[in-house]
Amino acid sequence: MAILWNSLILLFIVLVSLFLIRVLLFKTGLIYITNKWWRRFEDCFHVCQFFKVPEFSDGMQHNQLYRKVSVYLHSLTSMEDSDFTNLFTGKKSNEIVLGLDPNQVIEDDFLGAKVCWINERKLNRNTFVLKLRKADKRRILRPYLQHIHSVSDELEQIRKDLRLHINVRDDDGDGDHNDDDDNLRHGRWRSVPFTHPSTFETIAMEIDLKNRVKSDLESFIKAKQYYHRLGRVWKRSFLLYGPSGTGKSSFVAAMANFLSYDVYDVDLSRVSSDSDLKMLLLQTTSKSVIVIEDLDRFLIGKSSMTALSLSGVLNFMDGILNTCCFEERVMVFTMNSKDQIDPAILRPGRIDVHIHFPLCDFSAFKTLASSCLGLKDHKLFPQVEEIFQNGASLSPAEMSELMIANRSSPSRALKTVITALQTDGDGRGSAAGRRLGEGGSRKSTDESSEHSGVLFSRDNTVKEFRKLYGLLRLKSHRNSPSLDSTTTDHKDKHPSSDLVSLQRDG
Numbered sequence: 001m002a003i004l005w006n007s008l009i010l011l012f013i014v015l016v017s018l019f020l021i022r023v024l025l026f027k028t029g030l031i032y033i034t035n036k037w038w039r040r041f042e043d044c045f046h047v048c049q050f051f052k053v054p055e056f057s058d059g060m061q062h063n064q065l066y067r068k069v070s071v072y073l074h075s076l077t078s079m080e081d082s083d084f085t086n087l088f089t090g091k092k093s094n095e096i097v098l099g100l101d102p103n104q105v106i107e108d109d110f111l112g113a114k115v116c117w118i119n120e121r122k123l124n125r126n127t128f129v130l131k132l133r134k135a136d137k138r139r140i141l142r143p144y145l146q147h148i149h150s151v152s153d154e155l156e157q158i159r160k161d162l163r164l165h166i167n168v169r170d171d172d173g174d175g176d177h178n179d180d181d182d183n184l185r186h187g188r189w190r191s192v193p194f195t196h197p198s199t200f201e202t203i204a205m206e207i208d209l210k211n212r213v214k215s216d217l218e219s220f221i222k223a224k225q226y227y228h229r230l231g232r233v234w235k236r237s238f239l240l241y242g243p244s245g246t247g248k249s250s251f252v253a254a255m256a257n258f259l260s261y262d263v264y265d266v267d268l269s270r271v272s273s274d275s276d277l278k279m280l281l282l283q284t285t286s287k288s289v290i291v292i293e294d295l296d297r298f299l300i301g302k303s304s305m306t307a308l309s310l311s312g313v314l315n316f317m318d319g320i321l322n323t324c325c326f327e328e329r330v331m332v333f334t335m336n337s338k339d340q341i342d343p344a345i346l347r348p349g350r351i352d353v354h355i356h357f358p359l360c361d362f363s364a365f366k367t368l369a370s371s372c373l374g375l376k377d378h379k380l381f382p383q384v385e386e387i388f389q390n391g392a393s394l395s396p397a398e399m400s401e402l403m404i405a406n407r408s409s410p411s412r413a414l415k416t417v418i419t420a421l422q423t424d425g426d427g428r429g430s431a432a433g434r435r436l437g438e439g440g441s442r443k444s445t446d447e448s449s450e451h452s453g454v455l456f457s458r459d460n461t462v463k464e465f466r467k468l469y470g471l472l473r474l475k476s477h478r479n480s481p482s483l484d485s486t487t488t489d490h491k492d493k494h495p496s497s498d499l500v501s502l503q504r505d506g
Contacts, residue, residue, distance in 0.1 A: 049137055051130040052120075065145075068152035069128045073117055074098065075155055078107050110144045157260055157287075162194035165264045167271070167280050188280055194263055196253035203247060203254050204360070204367040204396050216353065217259060217330075224328070235326045237317070239346065241296075241335040242357030245397030248334045251357070252291055261330065262288045268298050274312030278321050286328040296335035299345065317350045359393040365417075368396065372403035373410040380414040384421070392421040 055066045079085060079098055086099035100106075102121040107114065113136040118129040132141070168190050200210050220236045227234040238255075240248040256263045264284050271277045284290060299310065315321065317331070338346060338354075346354070360368070362385045369375045394402075394417075402420055406413035 047134045048131055049134050051132075051141075053128040053130065055126040066126075066128060068148055069117070070100075071152040071155050072148045073100065073106050073128075075151065076106060076108060110147065111140050113140050115140075115144070160260055162256060162260065163191040163262050164194040164196075165189040165191040165262060165284075167265075167267055169270050169272070188276075189264065189283055191262075194253075194256065196250075196257070198250040198253035199257055200254050202371055203251055204364045204371070204400075205247070205251075206363065209355075213255075213353075213355070214258065217255065220330070221259065221328075233326050235329050235331065236353070237331040237333070237351050238353045238355060239333050239335065239338070239351045240355050240357060241338050243336060243359060243395060245395030246357035246359065247396050248357050249293070251355075252289065252332050252334070255330065255332070256289045259289070259330065260287075264288055264290045266290065266292045268292065268308055268313075271308045273307050274309055274315070277308060277312050277316050281316060281321060281326070284329065289330045289332060291332045291334070293334045294336070295333045296337060296341060299342075300340050314345065314350070360388075360396050360399050361393065362388040364396060365399065368400050368403060369410075369414070372400055373407060373413055375410055375414075378410065378414060380411065380418065384414065384418060387418065387421045394420060 053066050053069055054063055057063055073079060074097075079100075085104060086101050088097050088099050089095065100119045102119060104119045106117045106119075108117065109115075113132065115136075116131040118131065120127045120129050167188050200214060203210065216236075224234050240251060242248065252263070255261075262285065264280075266277075266280065268277075271280070281290075295313075298308075298313065333351070335341070345351075365384060365388070366381070369378070369381075398420070399417060402416050403413045406416050
Protein backbone atom coordinates (compact mmCIF):
# COMPACT_ATOMS: atom_id res chain seq x y z
CA MET A 1 0.00 0.00 0.00
CA ALA A 2 2.82 2.38 0.91
CA ILE A 3 4.56 1.61 -2.38
CA LEU A 4 1.43 2.44 -4.36
CA TRP A 5 0.97 5.65 -2.44
CA ASN A 6 4.60 6.68 -3.03
CA SER A 7 4.22 5.91 -6.76
CA LEU A 8 1.16 8.15 -7.02
CA ILE A 9 2.98 10.98 -5.24
CA LEU A 10 5.97 10.58 -7.56
CA LEU A 11 3.71 10.59 -10.64
CA PHE A 12 1.97 13.71 -9.38
CA ILE A 13 5.32 15.47 -8.85
CA VAL A 14 6.45 14.54 -12.36
CA LEU A 15 3.24 15.84 -13.93
CA VAL A 16 3.42 19.09 -11.99
CA SER A 17 7.06 19.50 -12.96
CA LEU A 18 6.27 18.97 -16.65
CA PHE A 19 3.42 21.45 -16.44
CA LEU A 20 5.66 24.05 -14.78
CA ILE A 21 8.39 23.50 -17.37
CA ARG A 22 5.87 23.93 -20.18
CA VAL A 23 4.55 27.13 -18.65
CA LEU A 24 8.10 28.37 -18.13
CA LEU A 25 9.07 27.64 -21.74
CA PHE A 26 6.05 29.09 -23.50
CA LYS A 27 5.15 31.97 -21.21
CA THR A 28 8.69 33.31 -20.92
CA GLY A 29 9.85 32.63 -24.48
CA LEU A 30 12.45 30.07 -23.42
CA ILE A 31 10.98 27.72 -26.02
CA TYR A 32 12.48 29.88 -28.79
CA ILE A 33 15.88 29.83 -27.12
CA THR A 34 15.61 26.08 -26.68
CA ASN A 35 14.70 25.59 -30.34
CA LYS A 36 17.60 27.77 -31.43
CA TRP A 37 20.06 25.80 -29.32
CA TRP A 38 18.63 22.55 -30.62
CA ARG A 39 19.07 23.65 -34.25
CA ARG A 40 22.66 24.65 -33.55
CA PHE A 41 23.22 21.27 -31.97
CA GLU A 42 21.78 19.53 -35.06
CA ASP A 43 23.94 21.64 -37.37
CA CYS A 44 27.01 20.24 -35.67
CA PHE A 45 26.21 16.88 -37.28
CA HIS A 46 25.32 18.19 -40.77
CA VAL A 47 27.32 19.82 -43.57
CA CYS A 48 25.58 22.93 -44.92
CA GLN A 49 25.90 24.68 -48.25
CA PHE A 50 25.40 28.39 -48.93
CA PHE A 51 24.03 29.98 -52.12
CA LYS A 52 24.25 33.73 -52.64
CA VAL A 53 21.66 35.77 -54.53
CA PRO A 54 23.17 39.26 -55.06
CA GLU A 55 20.99 42.27 -55.82
CA PHE A 56 23.16 43.24 -58.81
CA SER A 57 25.14 41.20 -61.30
CA ASP A 58 28.74 41.99 -62.21
CA GLY A 59 27.48 44.32 -64.93
CA MET A 60 25.46 46.24 -62.34
CA GLN A 61 22.23 44.95 -63.80
CA HIS A 62 19.37 44.11 -61.46
CA ASN A 63 19.17 40.45 -60.55
CA GLN A 64 15.55 39.44 -61.10
CA LEU A 65 15.95 36.44 -58.79
CA TYR A 66 16.85 38.78 -55.93
CA ARG A 67 13.57 40.66 -56.40
CA LYS A 68 11.59 37.41 -56.48
CA VAL A 69 13.27 36.11 -53.34
CA SER A 70 12.54 39.40 -51.57
CA VAL A 71 8.83 39.20 -52.49
CA TYR A 72 8.72 35.57 -51.36
CA LEU A 73 10.43 36.17 -48.01
CA HIS A 74 8.15 39.08 -47.16
CA SER A 75 5.18 36.72 -47.59
CA LEU A 76 6.44 34.15 -45.04
CA THR A 77 4.78 34.01 -41.64
CA SER A 78 8.15 33.05 -40.14
CA MET A 79 9.28 36.61 -40.81
CA GLU A 80 7.07 37.72 -37.93
CA ASP A 81 8.68 35.09 -35.68
CA SER A 82 12.25 36.19 -36.35
CA ASP A 83 14.29 37.83 -33.62
CA PHE A 84 13.86 41.30 -35.06
CA THR A 85 12.35 42.97 -38.11
CA ASN A 86 11.48 46.44 -39.38
CA LEU A 87 8.05 48.06 -39.55
CA PHE A 88 7.14 50.48 -42.33
CA THR A 89 4.06 52.39 -43.40
CA GLY A 90 2.53 50.87 -46.51
CA LYS A 91 1.02 52.61 -49.50
CA LYS A 92 -2.17 53.12 -47.54
CA SER A 93 -2.08 55.30 -44.45
CA ASN A 94 -3.38 52.52 -42.18
CA GLU A 95 -1.20 49.78 -43.67
CA ILE A 96 1.85 48.44 -41.79
CA VAL A 97 4.35 46.24 -43.64
CA LEU A 98 7.33 44.23 -42.41
CA GLY A 99 10.80 44.91 -43.78
CA LEU A 100 13.97 42.86 -43.58
CA ASP A 101 16.81 44.08 -41.39
CA PRO A 102 20.50 43.64 -42.29
CA ASN A 103 21.74 40.16 -41.29
CA GLN A 104 18.22 39.08 -40.38
CA VAL A 105 17.64 35.31 -40.58
CA ILE A 106 14.38 33.93 -41.98
CA GLU A 107 13.55 30.24 -41.70
CA ASP A 108 11.46 28.25 -44.13
CA ASP A 109 10.29 24.66 -44.62
CA PHE A 110 10.08 22.95 -48.00
CA LEU A 111 9.36 19.27 -48.64
CA GLY A 112 10.25 18.47 -45.04
CA ALA A 113 13.63 20.19 -45.19
CA LYS A 114 14.69 23.19 -43.10
CA VAL A 115 16.26 26.12 -44.97
CA CYS A 116 17.43 29.54 -43.82
CA TRP A 117 17.74 32.86 -45.61
CA ILE A 118 20.21 35.50 -44.39
CA ASN A 119 19.79 39.12 -45.48
CA GLU A 120 23.44 40.04 -45.84
CA ARG A 121 24.61 43.60 -46.43
CA LYS A 122 28.27 44.40 -47.10
CA LEU A 123 29.77 47.51 -48.70
CA ASN A 124 26.32 48.87 -49.54
CA ARG A 125 25.52 45.71 -51.49
CA ASN A 126 22.57 43.54 -50.53
CA THR A 127 22.68 39.77 -50.89
CA PHE A 128 20.33 36.99 -49.87
CA VAL A 129 22.20 33.89 -48.67
CA LEU A 130 20.41 30.56 -48.80
CA LYS A 131 21.59 28.00 -46.26
CA LEU A 132 20.55 24.37 -46.57
CA ARG A 133 21.91 21.00 -45.62
CA LYS A 134 24.05 19.37 -48.26
CA ALA A 135 22.11 16.14 -47.90
CA ASP A 136 18.94 18.00 -48.98
CA LYS A 137 20.45 19.95 -51.88
CA ARG A 138 19.82 17.49 -54.70
CA ARG A 139 16.30 16.81 -53.52
CA ILE A 140 14.95 20.31 -52.93
CA LEU A 141 17.17 23.04 -54.44
CA ARG A 142 15.72 23.20 -57.95
CA PRO A 143 12.08 22.61 -56.91
CA TYR A 144 12.49 25.17 -54.13
CA LEU A 145 13.72 27.88 -56.50
CA GLN A 146 10.88 27.09 -58.91
CA HIS A 147 8.47 27.36 -55.98
CA ILE A 148 9.87 30.81 -55.16
CA HIS A 149 9.39 31.91 -58.77
CA SER A 150 5.76 30.79 -58.93
CA VAL A 151 4.78 32.22 -55.53
CA SER A 152 6.46 35.58 -56.17
CA ASP A 153 4.83 35.86 -59.61
CA GLU A 154 1.39 35.25 -58.10
CA LEU A 155 2.00 37.77 -55.31
CA GLU A 156 3.29 40.43 -57.70
CA GLN A 157 0.26 39.96 -59.92
CA ILE A 158 -2.09 40.35 -56.95
CA ARG A 159 -0.29 43.35 -55.47
CA LYS A 160 0.47 45.01 -58.78
CA ASP A 161 -0.60 48.64 -59.12
CA LEU A 162 -1.84 49.02 -62.68
CA ARG A 163 -0.62 51.98 -64.69
CA LEU A 164 -1.78 53.78 -67.82
CA HIS A 165 1.06 54.65 -70.20
CA ILE A 166 0.72 57.28 -72.94
CA ASN A 167 3.33 57.98 -75.60
CA VAL A 168 4.90 61.44 -75.87
CA ARG A 169 6.92 63.13 -78.57
CA ASP A 170 10.69 63.32 -78.34
CA ASP A 171 10.45 67.02 -77.47
CA ASP A 172 7.55 66.67 -74.98
CA GLY A 173 8.65 67.22 -71.41
CA ASP A 174 12.39 67.17 -72.11
CA GLY A 175 14.75 69.05 -69.89
CA ASP A 176 14.05 69.38 -66.21
CA HIS A 177 11.29 66.85 -65.78
CA ASN A 178 10.67 65.83 -62.22
CA ASP A 179 8.67 62.61 -61.90
CA ASP A 180 6.69 62.02 -58.76
CA ASP A 181 5.35 58.66 -57.60
CA ASP A 182 2.14 58.99 -59.62
CA ASN A 183 3.56 60.49 -62.82
CA LEU A 184 6.45 58.42 -64.12
CA ARG A 185 8.33 58.50 -67.38
CA HIS A 186 10.06 55.59 -69.04
CA GLY A 187 11.64 56.37 -72.40
CA ARG A 188 8.90 57.60 -74.73
CA TRP A 189 6.13 56.60 -72.31
CA ARG A 190 4.70 58.64 -69.47
CA SER A 191 2.49 56.83 -66.98
CA VAL A 192 -0.09 57.54 -64.31
CA PRO A 193 -1.95 55.15 -61.98
CA PHE A 194 -4.68 53.24 -63.81
CA THR A 195 -7.75 53.52 -61.59
CA HIS A 196 -10.56 53.02 -64.08
CA PRO A 197 -13.41 51.27 -62.20
CA SER A 198 -14.87 49.45 -65.21
CA THR A 199 -15.29 45.68 -64.88
CA PHE A 200 -17.07 43.02 -66.89
CA GLU A 201 -19.83 43.12 -64.29
CA THR A 202 -20.52 46.81 -64.98
CA ILE A 203 -20.42 46.53 -68.79
CA ALA A 204 -23.83 46.58 -70.54
CA MET A 205 -23.27 43.50 -72.66
CA GLU A 206 -24.92 40.16 -73.26
CA ILE A 207 -23.98 37.82 -70.41
CA ASP A 208 -23.08 34.96 -72.74
CA LEU A 209 -20.72 37.17 -74.74
CA LYS A 210 -19.04 38.51 -71.58
CA ASN A 211 -18.48 34.97 -70.34
CA ARG A 212 -16.99 33.95 -73.68
CA VAL A 213 -14.58 36.89 -73.67
CA LYS A 214 -13.54 36.15 -70.07
CA SER A 215 -13.04 32.50 -70.95
CA ASP A 216 -10.92 33.51 -73.94
CA LEU A 217 -8.71 35.75 -71.78
CA GLU A 218 -8.36 33.13 -69.05
CA SER A 219 -7.35 30.58 -71.66
CA PHE A 220 -4.81 33.02 -73.10
CA ILE A 221 -2.95 33.73 -69.85
CA LYS A 222 -2.51 30.00 -69.23
CA ALA A 223 -1.46 29.08 -72.78
CA LYS A 224 2.22 30.07 -72.92
CA GLN A 225 3.50 26.54 -73.54
CA TYR A 226 0.70 25.85 -76.01
CA TYR A 227 1.55 28.91 -78.13
CA HIS A 228 5.25 28.07 -78.08
CA ARG A 229 4.54 24.46 -79.06
CA LEU A 230 2.70 25.82 -82.12
CA GLY A 231 5.55 28.18 -82.93
CA ARG A 232 3.35 31.24 -82.33
CA VAL A 233 3.91 34.42 -80.38
CA TRP A 234 2.07 34.43 -77.06
CA LYS A 235 -0.23 37.35 -77.81
CA ARG A 236 -3.91 38.02 -78.50
CA SER A 237 -5.47 40.80 -80.59
CA PHE A 238 -9.00 42.20 -80.47
CA LEU A 239 -10.99 44.54 -82.70
CA LEU A 240 -13.79 46.49 -81.03
CA TYR A 241 -15.99 48.27 -83.57
CA GLY A 242 -19.23 50.22 -83.35
CA PRO A 243 -20.63 53.76 -83.07
CA SER A 244 -19.26 56.23 -80.56
CA GLY A 245 -20.59 55.94 -77.03
CA THR A 246 -21.22 52.20 -77.17
CA GLY A 247 -18.67 51.28 -74.49
CA LYS A 248 -15.52 50.28 -76.38
CA SER A 249 -13.11 52.22 -74.14
CA SER A 250 -14.83 50.97 -70.99
CA PHE A 251 -14.52 47.44 -72.34
CA VAL A 252 -10.75 47.91 -72.75
CA ALA A 253 -10.53 49.06 -69.13
CA ALA A 254 -12.56 46.03 -68.02
CA MET A 255 -10.14 43.75 -69.88
CA ALA A 256 -7.14 45.38 -68.19
CA ASN A 257 -8.71 45.09 -64.75
CA PHE A 258 -9.68 41.47 -65.38
CA LEU A 259 -6.14 40.53 -66.47
CA SER A 260 -4.38 42.91 -64.03
CA TYR A 261 -2.38 44.20 -67.01
CA ASP A 262 -0.95 47.68 -67.54
CA VAL A 263 -2.40 49.73 -70.42
CA TYR A 264 -0.33 51.34 -73.18
CA ASP A 265 -2.45 53.87 -75.10
CA VAL A 266 -0.76 54.56 -78.45
CA ASP A 267 -1.57 57.98 -79.91
CA LEU A 268 -0.61 57.67 -83.59
CA SER A 269 -0.64 61.46 -84.03
CA ARG A 270 2.38 61.61 -81.70
CA VAL A 271 4.34 59.02 -83.69
CA SER A 272 6.82 60.65 -86.02
CA SER A 273 7.83 57.68 -88.17
CA ASP A 274 7.66 53.92 -88.62
CA SER A 275 10.88 53.42 -86.67
CA ASP A 276 9.48 55.60 -83.88
CA LEU A 277 6.50 53.25 -83.58
CA LYS A 278 8.90 50.30 -83.35
CA MET A 279 10.79 52.01 -80.53
CA LEU A 280 7.53 52.45 -78.65
CA LEU A 281 6.85 48.74 -78.99
CA LEU A 282 10.32 47.90 -77.68
CA GLN A 283 9.67 49.96 -74.55
CA THR A 284 6.43 48.19 -73.61
CA THR A 285 6.46 45.47 -70.96
CA SER A 286 4.91 42.03 -70.75
CA LYS A 287 1.53 41.61 -69.04
CA SER A 288 0.14 44.66 -70.81
CA VAL A 289 -2.77 45.73 -73.01
CA ILE A 290 -1.67 47.86 -75.98
CA VAL A 291 -4.48 50.02 -77.36
CA ILE A 292 -4.82 51.96 -80.61
CA GLU A 293 -8.15 53.80 -80.71
CA ASP A 294 -9.96 55.01 -83.85
CA LEU A 295 -7.67 53.04 -86.13
CA ASP A 296 -10.17 53.41 -88.99
CA ARG A 297 -9.57 57.18 -89.09
CA PHE A 298 -5.90 56.56 -89.78
CA LEU A 299 -6.41 53.71 -92.24
CA ILE A 300 -8.89 55.59 -94.49
CA GLY A 301 -6.64 58.66 -94.60
CA LYS A 302 -8.45 61.05 -92.27
CA SER A 303 -5.36 61.54 -90.11
CA SER A 304 -2.62 63.53 -91.86
CA MET A 305 -0.82 64.76 -88.75
CA THR A 306 1.80 61.99 -88.76
CA ALA A 307 4.43 60.67 -91.12
CA LEU A 308 3.58 57.14 -90.08
CA SER A 309 2.85 54.84 -93.02
CA LEU A 310 0.29 52.07 -93.40
CA SER A 311 3.15 49.61 -93.73
CA GLY A 312 4.48 50.78 -90.36
CA VAL A 313 1.15 50.11 -88.67
CA LEU A 314 0.85 46.66 -90.26
CA ASN A 315 4.36 45.76 -89.10
CA PHE A 316 3.40 46.99 -85.64
CA MET A 317 0.47 44.57 -85.71
CA ASP A 318 2.30 41.43 -86.85
CA GLY A 319 5.80 42.27 -88.15
CA ILE A 320 9.05 40.56 -87.24
CA LEU A 321 9.64 42.93 -84.31
CA ASN A 322 6.17 42.12 -83.05
CA THR A 323 7.00 38.41 -83.04
CA CYS A 324 10.20 39.03 -81.06
CA CYS A 325 8.96 41.57 -78.49
CA PHE A 326 5.27 40.88 -78.03
CA GLU A 327 5.18 37.99 -75.58
CA GLU A 328 2.33 38.00 -73.03
CA ARG A 329 0.59 41.02 -74.45
CA VAL A 330 -2.95 41.80 -75.59
CA MET A 331 -3.46 44.26 -78.42
CA VAL A 332 -6.78 46.07 -78.85
CA PHE A 333 -7.88 48.21 -81.81
CA THR A 334 -11.09 50.25 -81.86
CA MET A 335 -13.02 51.49 -84.88
CA ASN A 336 -16.35 53.16 -85.54
CA SER A 337 -16.82 50.97 -88.61
CA LYS A 338 -14.81 48.37 -90.49
CA ASP A 339 -16.82 48.55 -93.73
CA GLN A 340 -14.18 50.59 -95.58
CA ILE A 341 -11.20 48.69 -94.20
CA ASP A 342 -9.25 46.30 -96.41
CA PRO A 343 -10.03 42.75 -95.21
CA ALA A 344 -6.32 41.90 -95.47
CA ILE A 345 -5.68 44.32 -92.59
CA LEU A 346 -8.20 42.48 -90.41
CA ARG A 347 -7.07 38.95 -91.26
CA PRO A 348 -6.34 36.33 -88.57
CA GLY A 349 -2.90 36.86 -87.08
CA ARG A 350 -3.38 40.60 -87.13
CA ILE A 351 -6.84 40.49 -85.55
CA ASP A 352 -7.92 37.35 -83.69
CA VAL A 353 -11.27 38.39 -82.19
CA HIS A 354 -13.86 40.83 -83.61
CA ILE A 355 -16.46 42.23 -81.20
CA HIS A 356 -19.27 44.47 -82.43
CA PHE A 357 -20.64 47.23 -80.17
CA PRO A 358 -24.04 48.37 -81.52
CA LEU A 359 -26.51 50.83 -80.06
CA CYS A 360 -28.65 49.74 -77.11
CA ASP A 361 -31.43 47.22 -77.37
CA PHE A 362 -33.90 46.32 -74.62
CA SER A 363 -31.54 43.80 -73.01
CA ALA A 364 -28.77 46.40 -72.71
CA PHE A 365 -31.33 48.88 -71.39
CA LYS A 366 -32.26 46.48 -68.58
CA THR A 367 -28.59 46.03 -67.69
CA LEU A 368 -28.13 49.80 -67.47
CA ALA A 369 -31.32 50.20 -65.45
CA SER A 370 -30.08 47.60 -63.00
CA SER A 371 -26.62 49.15 -62.57
CA CYS A 372 -27.61 52.85 -62.69
CA LEU A 373 -31.01 52.74 -60.99
CA GLY A 374 -31.04 49.44 -59.13
CA LEU A 375 -34.12 48.27 -61.06
CA LYS A 376 -34.71 44.66 -62.02
CA ASP A 377 -38.22 45.34 -63.28
CA HIS A 378 -40.64 48.27 -63.51
CA LYS A 379 -44.14 48.98 -64.81
CA LEU A 380 -42.64 51.16 -67.58
CA PHE A 381 -40.41 48.37 -68.93
CA PRO A 382 -43.07 47.05 -71.38
CA GLN A 383 -43.44 50.54 -72.87
CA VAL A 384 -39.67 50.83 -73.28
CA GLU A 385 -39.51 47.39 -74.88
CA GLU A 386 -42.23 48.34 -77.38
CA ILE A 387 -40.29 51.46 -78.40
CA PHE A 388 -37.17 49.36 -78.98
CA GLN A 389 -39.17 46.93 -81.08
CA ASN A 390 -40.24 49.87 -83.29
CA GLY A 391 -36.57 50.48 -84.15
CA ALA A 392 -35.65 53.30 -81.78
CA SER A 393 -32.34 53.23 -79.92
CA LEU A 394 -29.73 55.32 -78.13
CA SER A 395 -26.09 54.67 -77.37
CA PRO A 396 -25.26 53.21 -73.95
CA ALA A 397 -23.46 56.46 -73.06
CA GLU A 398 -26.54 58.57 -73.83
CA MET A 399 -28.88 56.25 -71.99
CA SER A 400 -26.69 55.87 -68.90
CA GLU A 401 -26.25 59.66 -68.62
CA LEU A 402 -30.03 60.10 -68.68
CA MET A 403 -30.38 57.55 -65.87
CA ILE A 404 -27.54 59.02 -63.80
CA ALA A 405 -28.94 62.55 -64.10
CA ASN A 406 -32.31 61.34 -62.75
CA ARG A 407 -31.12 58.60 -60.41
CA SER A 408 -32.96 60.13 -57.42
CA SER A 409 -36.27 59.15 -59.08
CA PRO A 410 -36.11 55.89 -61.09
CA SER A 411 -39.58 56.44 -62.56
CA ARG A 412 -38.61 59.91 -63.76
CA ALA A 413 -35.40 58.47 -65.21
CA LEU A 414 -37.33 55.86 -67.19
CA LYS A 415 -39.80 58.44 -68.47
CA THR A 416 -36.87 60.63 -69.56
CA VAL A 417 -35.38 57.67 -71.43
CA ILE A 418 -38.74 57.03 -73.10
CA THR A 419 -38.96 60.69 -74.18
CA ALA A 420 -35.43 60.62 -75.58
CA LEU A 421 -36.10 57.40 -77.47
CA GLN A 422 -39.29 58.80 -78.99
CA THR A 423 -37.73 62.10 -80.06
CA ASP A 424 -34.09 61.27 -80.81
CA GLY A 425 -33.91 57.50 -81.20
CA ASP A 426 -36.40 56.96 -84.04
CA GLY A 427 -34.88 54.71 -86.68
CA ARG A 428 -31.46 54.54 -85.07
CA GLY A 429 -31.92 51.00 -83.88
CA SER A 430 -33.42 49.50 -87.02
CA ALA A 431 -30.21 47.82 -88.08
CA ALA A 432 -29.58 46.63 -84.58
CA GLY A 433 -33.12 45.34 -84.44
CA ARG A 434 -32.60 43.26 -87.55
CA ARG A 435 -29.38 41.80 -86.11
CA LEU A 436 -31.15 41.02 -82.88
CA GLY A 437 -33.76 39.07 -84.79
CA GLU A 438 -31.04 37.04 -86.51
CA GLY A 439 -29.19 35.74 -83.51
CA GLY A 440 -29.26 35.41 -79.79
CA SER A 441 -32.05 34.79 -77.34
CA ARG A 442 -32.50 37.14 -74.46
CA LYS A 443 -32.99 36.40 -70.79
CA SER A 444 -35.24 38.52 -68.64
CA THR A 445 -35.71 38.93 -64.90
CA ASP A 446 -39.08 39.09 -63.23
CA GLU A 447 -38.36 40.91 -59.99
CA SER A 448 -40.66 43.92 -59.61
CA SER A 449 -39.74 47.22 -58.04
CA GLU A 450 -42.01 50.20 -58.70
CA HIS A 451 -41.09 53.82 -58.10
CA SER A 452 -42.93 57.06 -58.60
CA GLY A 453 -41.68 60.49 -59.61
CA VAL A 454 -42.35 63.69 -61.52
CA LEU A 455 -42.06 63.64 -65.31
CA PHE A 456 -40.19 66.53 -66.94
CA SER A 457 -41.99 68.10 -69.89
CA ARG A 458 -41.01 66.55 -73.16
CA ASP A 459 -39.58 69.66 -74.82
CA ASN A 460 -37.63 70.83 -71.79
CA THR A 461 -36.27 67.36 -71.07
CA VAL A 462 -34.80 66.88 -74.51
CA LYS A 463 -33.56 70.46 -74.69
CA GLU A 464 -31.77 70.29 -71.34
CA PHE A 465 -30.32 66.87 -72.02
CA ARG A 466 -28.88 68.07 -75.31
CA LYS A 467 -27.42 71.07 -73.59
CA LEU A 468 -25.84 69.07 -70.77
CA TYR A 469 -24.61 65.95 -72.52
CA GLY A 470 -24.19 66.96 -76.15
CA LEU A 471 -26.70 64.81 -77.99
CA LEU A 472 -26.47 67.11 -81.00
CA ARG A 473 -22.74 66.45 -81.25
CA LEU A 474 -23.42 62.74 -81.41
CA LYS A 475 -25.74 63.00 -84.44
CA SER A 476 -22.94 62.07 -86.82
CA HIS A 477 -22.50 58.72 -85.10
CA ARG A 478 -26.11 57.69 -84.70
CA ASN A 479 -26.57 55.70 -87.90
CA SER A 480 -25.10 52.29 -87.17
CA PRO A 481 -23.93 50.57 -90.37
CA SER A 482 -25.16 47.12 -91.18
CA LEU A 483 -22.31 44.94 -90.01
CA ASP A 484 -21.76 41.22 -89.93
CA SER A 485 -23.68 39.27 -87.35
CA THR A 486 -21.66 36.08 -87.41
CA THR A 487 -21.33 34.58 -83.97
CA THR A 488 -18.62 32.01 -83.47
CA ASP A 489 -17.86 30.41 -80.15
CA HIS A 490 -14.13 30.89 -80.07
CA LYS A 491 -13.69 28.74 -76.99
CA ASP A 492 -13.63 25.74 -79.34
CA LYS A 493 -10.88 27.21 -81.51
CA HIS A 494 -7.15 27.09 -81.02
CA PRO A 495 -5.67 30.38 -79.80
CA SER A 496 -5.04 32.81 -82.65
CA SER A 497 -5.87 30.12 -85.17
CA ASP A 498 -8.82 31.69 -87.01
CA LEU A 499 -10.64 34.99 -87.06
CA VAL A 500 -13.38 35.01 -84.45
CA SER A 501 -16.30 37.38 -84.90
CA LEU A 502 -18.43 38.02 -81.85
CA GLN A 503 -21.71 39.87 -82.32
CA ARG A 504 -22.52 42.07 -79.34
CA ASP A 505 -26.28 42.51 -79.50
CA GLY A 506 -26.69 44.61 -76.39
